[in-house]
Structures are given as structure tokens and as C-alpha cells.
Amino acid sequence: MTDLDDTTRGALAAGTHALGLDARLVVERGGFRLDARLIAAPGDVVALLGPNGAGKTTALRALAGLTPLSGGHLRLDGAALDRTPPEARPVGVVFQDYLLFPHLSALDNVAFGPRCRGASKAEARAQAAAWLERMGLAGHAGVRPRRLSGGQAQRVALARALATRPRLLLLDEPLAALDARTRLEVRAGLRRHLAEFEAVAVLVTHDPLDAMVLADRLVVVEDGGVVQEGTPSDIARHPRTDYVAQLVGLNLYRGRAEGHVVRLDGGAVLTTTEILTGPAFVAFPPAAVTLHRDRPIGSSARNLWRCEVAGLETHGDQIRADLTGELPLTADLTTVAAAELDLHPGAPVWATVKAAQTHAYPA
Template sequence: MTLEAAIRVARGDFRLELDLTIAPGEVVALLGPNGAGKTTALRALAGLVGGGRVQVEGSTWDALPVDKRPVGVVFQDYLLFAHMTALDNVAFGLRARGTPKTAANAVALEWLDKVGLAEFARAKPRTLSGGQAQRVALARALATDPLLLLLDEPLAALDASTRLKVRSDLGRHLRDYPGHTLLVTHDPLDAMVLADRIVILEGGRVVQEGTPAEVVRRPRTDYVAHLVGLNLYRGWADGTEVSLVDGGRLTVAEPVAGEVHVVFSPTAVGLYPEQPAGSPRNTWPVTVVGVEQHAHTTRVQLAGTPAVFADVTTATVADLRLEPGDRLWAVLKATEIHTYAV
């Protein structure tokens, strides 16, 4: 049965209004900037704050205390009990619900084996690596056979070299989990790799949701566009001409009408010291605001009408000697621009 939640939480001037559904076996990622309400939503589902109405399999959880809700939680810092062994940590939830010690330990050892840590059953948390601690926390959350698994920034505490392996392991365990999973994260890569569906939260409201592919291809806010590395504008289209809300006009390849989003990759933007002549392309004057080195390209922030981000090669940076304040011409082919209805 699908889990259905209606979360309404008010704190001062902030109000969270989130309607959420999660199907059995589905992983939903709740993604958004700091202060969007992600952690508040997670705490409401767990019963740690009021304002969360949850229904699943015909039953309502609203009146259930925290320890009676069929929920498993993996916190950002894992919150393992330092004085307990890995085995005792995983068995803790079962013991708290009245399972005899022998039976609880048997289930805990089975889960440690599933996450590849059976040999660390007697280890204390301080002797475990970050990746190992994360797997113990996951085993503890799943050992009670919860209907809902809540993951609060589960990879945030890991270094980059560990994160790739642990993300892969986590994805494998989530694929085997038959319950409902909510992943709270600010990292778009975690969401894209682990989730079946992404819900974007800004200012306590859902601004976009869809599969990872849908979100990447059609961002609907500046925050989402920045996450996926695209230039995004709103405008009014008439044929192949789009007048942008914040100023400027762009020519697109396919005729369209009405209010639209306009999106294109920073790699599609060319930079020239003089205005190019010849083929009919979008060209407009820009001023360099900032230059930031990425892995294999350089991201150039440009003021203009419209303002734009361009990704260029190191060779281009050297040829143009790019510095803040430089005046250039931006060039963009109409065929590189995509539009879709607002």
C-alpha cells in the first residue's frame, strides 16, 4: 500500500506544507536548500514533531508515539551508542520492543552479515570507519523491519573517497528493501543515483517533482537549475522569438507560443572578444563577473541581458585572459536551446 503523508508544521514565520506519497519499494528523495523544511518533514514523519499526518496500509500513525511507529531512521551523524558494540547497536531497537536478547542478537548478526560487517560485531563505534558506521546505522534501522525508512543526509559525514563506495552499497540495500524510503539530502548526486523520484522543496513548499531524468531535463526554479548545472530563464514566446522576463531576447529553433521556461547548458555558450559576424546566432554583450575552476572546465559568470554562465576550456581562459570586468560577446546557437511550458 502507498504511504500518504500530509505534513503541516508552523514555526514562527516559517510554514511547511508538504503532501507526500511513497509507494512500496520506492525511494523518494527530498531535496532542497538549507532552511527549506527537509529535516522538519523527516522529524514529522518520525513523530518527533507534531503536524505530520501519515497513513499506510489503512492505518493512521498520527496518535502513535515515536517508539510505536514502524519507522527506521538513519541520522546524518549515525548516532550510534558509543558504549555498545556494533551488535548491541543493531539489536537495540528490537530489544526496546521486547524481543528477547538471544533472538534480537540473532537478527542483529544477520543484518551485520547483510551489510558485510559480521566480523565487526564486537567492535565499538570509535573503532569503525565512517563507511562502516554508516552501514551499522543502516542495519540498526532495518533490523526492526520498518514500513518506513528515513535517511537524513546519510552520506554527508563521509569523505569523497569513501562516499562513492558507500553510495553504491546503500543503493543495493535500498533496492532490496520492500518498504517505503524517504531520503533527505542537499546533494543532487545522491538524489539522482539513489532515488526513483525526487521532490524539490523550497521555502516549505514543493516546487517540482519527478523522476531524476525529468528534473534534470526540465528544471523549474533557479535553485534546481543551479543544482543540475543549467542556465534557466522564463519568458514569453512568439514563434522562434522569446522575450525573457528579466530582459533580453533569444531565438530558438522550434516555434513555440506562450509562457515558457528556456534552458541551455553552460557548455553551449561561446565567448568572443569581438562580436562574431555571419550565421544567425544569439549574440549579446557580457561582462565577466567571476571565474571558477571546475574539474575539467572553467565556469565563467557573466553579467548581461541576459546574465549567463558559460563553461569554457582552460585553453579558452588562456586565449582570452579572462578576468573580472572583461567585456566579451556571448554566442549561443538556437539549436542548443530547449523550451517547455511554465
């Protein structure tokens, strides 16, 4: 997997670089409009993230040719695909439900693609056998889909997509149909196969962990447009919308910075260690919040707000408290701490956060 450097990005945008994906996907359907730019170099794995209805699946269907473009362009390795029918595109697709042919064996499912591309039956089956062996499924070549586990079916679907040697691989929620235990194992295998893939891969997922593990670059789509893109670490550290903040598990606020102080639109004030001037974001994890039933005396925390517990829920091995008041926020604490504080909906609390545990950056 490779990062898309500025030179490659600029060359692709100018249309002077022959390899990779250069797309501006404009799709208008009813009252919805998608307008998203996607640029990727060979070897890149790009994850499309976003809430339901944001346009992720529409973008994937447009790349596959299943949904026509209303505008923009789609170029792959320098060739325009805008008017190319789906079956003629060098594109492989792994659907959410895999869509394996139930009447064909795993071997013949994988051989289907090469056969459609003109390979003889013997040649296609030989290629399929090699792909199944690569996927660790050589012993399941004669098995039909209904007798495969979810993880095995996912690998057969991936092998079927890769057997045509696509220049663009599209994966629609590739792990969504798996149980939690199988998902962990299959995710590791999928990461290995994507790392070996020499062309462009684009995956749609609702799971931030899948995106962080599998992708080199994240593209976040909301209301039909790209709101943020970058490496997983950059997105996790610098969320720019509430959706992204929730995705990576951070409290996020926007205001105006004056030195170490950021004044929020709602009137609250946050003290940070960074020195900024102008529009700024401030983020901090729920674990950085300390709760008190009485106003703390002598606390070293620079940030202090009076709040009220709006709700409590189990979050992993901790309790997550949703708070309203001077500053709406979420806080994570142990079950023991929650019991000692006698937390319940409607309980008044004081919330503190040390300046050193916040992170401020330009908006």
C-alpha cells in the same frame, strides 16, 4: 525500486489504497510554515531536496513523529500515524551523524531495535548478526563505533534501522559525514540496499548526485512548499526554479514564447528549435555557451549577447565564468580557452548559444 503510476497515486490520494505513504505535512513553527504533500508506494525511494531552511529536515522529523503536525495528515499502509508516538511507529531512521551507542558493539547496536520490539536477547542478536553479514560487516560484530570507519558506521546505522523491519525508512543526509572516496563506495552499497527495501524510503540530501543515484523520485522543497517533483531525468531536463536549475547545472530563463522565439521579462530574446506559445522556460548548459572577445562575424549561432565577466572559478577541470549584461548567464570553458581570451573580472565578451543547444518547454 518502482515508479509511482497515476493509478496508484490517485488511489493513495483517495485513501483507497492500503499500502505506502500518504502524507500532507503541515507544520507551523514561529514564522515558518511547511505544507508539503508526499505520496509514495512500497519500494519507492523519494529524495527531498532544497536549500537550507526550505523545510526538508522539518518534513523528516514530522514523518518520524519528532515534530508534531499542525495540520494535514500522515497515513502509512492505511493507518493514521498523526497521534502515534515516535517509538510506536513502524519507522526506521538513519541520522546524519548515525548516533550509534558508543558503549555497545556493532552487533548490540543493531540488536537494540529488535530488543525494543520485544525480541529476546538471543533472538535479537541472531537477527543483528544476519544484518551485519548482509552489510558485509560480519567480521566487525564485536567492534565499538569509535573503531569503525565512516563507511562502516554508516552501514551499522542502516542495519540498525532495517533490523526493526520498518514500513518507512528515513535517511537524513546519510552520506554527508563521509569523505569523497568513501562516499563513492558507500553510495553504491546504499543504492543496492535501498533497491532491496520493500517499503517506502525517504531521504534528505543537499547533494544532487546522491539524490539522482539513490532516488526514484525527487521532491524539491523551497520556502516550506513543494515547487517541483518528478523522476531524476525529468527534473534534470525541466527545471522550474533557479534553485533546481543551479542544482542540475543549467542556465534557466522564463519568458513568453512566440513560435521559435522566447522573449524574457528583462527584454532579452532567445531563439529555440521548439515551437511554443505562451509562458515558457528556456534552459541550456554552461558548456553550450561560446565566448568571444570581439563580436563574432558569420557565426551560425542564433543567440548573441554582449556581456561582462563578473567572476571566474574552477569548476572540475574547467573554468566557469559568471557573466552579467544583456543576459546574465554562466559559461564553462577550458583553462586554455580562458587564457587565450584573457578573461578576468570586468572583461567585455560576446556570448553565443546555438538554438539547437537550448531546450524550451511550457512554464
